[in-house]
Amino acid sequence: MHIHNYEKIWLAASVLLILLLLGSVTYGAVGPGVAMVSDSEQAIDAGGLDDDDRFSEPRVEQVGENEYEAYVVAYQFGFQPDPIVVPENSTVTFYVTSRDVIHGFEVAGTNANTMVVPGEVSKITVETDDRQEYGLICNEYCGAGHHVMEGKVNVVSQAEFDDRNDGGNGE
Amino acid sequence: MGQNETAHAPTDDASGETEEFDPIGTLTLIAIYFVILVLSWVYIYYIEFLGRDLVVVG
CATH class of the missing domain: 1.20.5 (Single alpha-helices involved in coiled-coils or other helix-helix interfaces)
Structure with missing residues (x-):
């Protein structure tokens, strides 16, 4: 040929x-x-989040040197905690679940973006850089208030993060 | 131009050997498209995607 x-x-x-x-x-x-969004998390009871160790009290927790875990609950129409405050230059793992319908978890303008399904836990690990305020939006239509469903991810200095966690019990 | 070339083609094939059909314009166009594709990919993946904050690592 x-x-x-x-x-x-x-x-x-x-x-x-x-x-x-x-x-x-x-x-x-x-x-x-x-990496991809991890599918290794066990399914949980979306109706029983109030009895769940991680999600009864949505929060950011230090789990190692410079390693943090954020337990986030998405609901109609918002995210808890709000704002999600994490320290700069650290590794943060977000565990996100929903208490009602399917939501999205998108840190605007970044690669942190996952679907949030009731009964499932979406796990994404990211590395934060300098101090910055990011918007957090839901990118799956979730009901009449979808367009107002937003939150904040605030990357703050280590000192400010420690301050908030020591003195911010009443928050 | 294309018509002339196709018109000549059968006689060339019969005699074999020489390749008169040299679509250098097409080659140049495709080369330009190729370069655009490669540059766009490099920009989209390495600069826009990897350069954004909060790259998912796990």
């Missing part, structure tokens, strides 16, 4: 392009460690 030289070049280029795309995704997973 006769294949024109130019056609060979185009074939080689398209194979190269495919390798580049696959290579980038592989690099993303191996280098910066980009």
Whole structure:
């Protein structure tokens, strides 16, 4: 079979392009460690969140040196806690669940974005950088008040975070 | 241009050997598209996606 030289070049280029795309995704997973939303969490009772260790009191908790866990409940129409306050330059794992219908959990303008399903716990781990205030929005239509369902994720300095946790019991 | 080239093609094939059909314009166009594709991908993945805050790592 006769294949024109130019056609060979185009074939080689398209194979190269495919390798580049696959290579980038592989690099993303191996280098910066980009991961998917974990599906390893056990199902929970969406109606019994008040009796749940993690979700009866939505909060941010320190679990290791520079490691924090945020237990977040999405509901019609908001997020608890609000704002979610986490320290800068730390590793934060969000455990997000819903007490009513399907919601979304999207930290606006960032890659932190997951669906929130009642009875399921969505787990995403992110690394925070400098101090910043992020908006938090629901990106799954969840009812009449969907468009006003929002929250805040505040990345604050370590000192401010400690202050809030020591003195902020009444909050 | 294309018509002329296809008109010549059968005689070339019969005699074999020489390749008169050289769509250099098409080659150049595809090369440009290719470069645009690669640059867009590099921008979208490495700069926009990986450069954003709060990359999900687990």
